[in-house]
């Protein structure tokens with residue numbers, strides 16, 4: 195039981211990390227960025243390339259190296275996200291929503307098959323594994339690696355939440371999500387804030403990609419597809435565009451999968467996730483913590 | 492201070508402004524009057540960079556801001572309070588005001604300016620933790636103006652601040668505008684409510700179909716038979 199909860203929270207924290215970028219981008223420009231999962235994939239490959247360039251890593255150094263690689267990868271995927279917005283989405287800011295959506299699907303394919311062309315179709319084995327010692331807490335077996343990964347994810351999420359709720363930059367993001375035109379009249383450079391939002395969201399996805407590579411040990415050019423859908427599900431469960439809601443949604447999805455798999459068998463895992471997605475979209479599209487606006491005109 | 496000359500704006504096939512010229516001097520309140528669809532909002536939008544004119548120039552304080560980006564225009568001190576208030580509905584009153592201070596790096600200065608707004612508009616102070624969207628229409632208008640004040644404007648472009656407000660509330664909004672002006676901020680005041688606007692303005696322009704048809708000191712416009720007939724309900 196505690197093992198199931200722990201596994202769920204562990205997977206859920208990955209989902210949450212990826213879902214946050216999805217949710218932030220949706221919040222600020224109302225775009226379902228289908229290419230977001232592919233930035234996670236890009237992060238995993240960027241980390242792979244950096245580790246390859248560094249050469250062998252002794253297992254005692256695995257953690258510090260992982261953290262360093264994480265930071266560099268976040269910068270790489272962050273910039274890739276900025277470029278994606280600049281090249282693919284910004285020219286369509288005033289175009290019909292559907293054109294933007296189709297462009298996002300196209301961008302997703304471009305990233306997937308671009309990576310396939312660059313790195314090949316075969317899965318790569320990650321040059322760094324976090325196995326190592328495990329400990330027992332309340333009947334659940336957790337590895338040190340898992341603890342560290344969850345720790346990093348939590349730190350990133352808390353940092354993001356503080357940024358969005360407490361800072362001038364976060365206020366600007368929330369203002370643009372509500373009304374970009376009026377935001378510009380406040381002196382906010384709307385395009386610059388949107389760029390920075392893509393940077394942050396994509397950096398988080400990249401971080402999750404490296405963590406997944408180091409944890410699962412294998413990466414491939416299509417790994418972003420499923421996680422993208424899961425992240426979307428997590429965002430919908432929590433309330434898309436809502437930061438704490440999205441974090442909650444990731445954890446809830448992780449737990450649902452963990453328990454669902456236990457009761458119904460592993461082959462049901464993804465069915466479970468998408469069943470929940472459809473349920474939420476029909477019954478409660480604003481999600482668990484979706485905004486309830488009280489407005490008087 | 493603000494010089495608009497020969498401004499043309501097209502929306503697709505619609506020619507919304509036709510060679511419009513007007514000026515606002517330092518310390519002035521200038522009313523811009525006209526019926527629905529005359530081109531008042533378009534004039535302000537062209538001045539603040541929200542729409543790109545197809546001809547003519549907008550010069551503010553010696554800077555050519557024609558077709559400039561809105562955040563840059565705001566940074567120069569020419570601040571547009573849009574039609575319909577446009578407060579950030581799910582942000583608190585206080586956050587709305589803080590957004591006005593976006594360009595001010597010194598947070599102590601932002602706090603000082605916000606305190607000044609609370610002093611001027613105690614109703615906002617009482618509702619500082621409330622969502623902007625829950626305020627009454629008059630309060631939202633006060634918030635929209637208060638938010639613009641936090642930017643530290645040298646000139647305000649106000650678009651129909653009286654719209655949809657009860658007469659008493661209109662009077663207090665006009666009083667607020669006059670007070671802001673008395674402290675040195677120039678105002679270009681767009682209104683359909685000509686009586687209210689000419690009550691505080693120094694000068695005024697009347698536009699129709701994107702063209703200027705009348706202009707002069709507010710006192711003269713108030714008595715002009717054409718204004719009385721068309722905009723003051725023939726009183």
Ligand SMILES: Nc1ncnc2c1ncn2[C@@H]1O[C@H](COP(=O)(O)OP(=O)(O)O)[C@@H](O)[C@H]1O
Pocket residue numbers: 502503505507525526527528529530531532533534
């Ligand atoms: N976004 C727009 N697209 C097309 N036409 C517009 C747009 N905005 C305004 N117009 C047209 O331009 C003219 C002037 O509008 P506007 O400046 O809003 O007038 P006012 O503020 O005086 O009521 C009107 O004929 C209006 O229909």
Ligand SMILES: [Mg+2]
Pocket residue numbers: 528531532533574
């Ligand atoms: Mg108008």
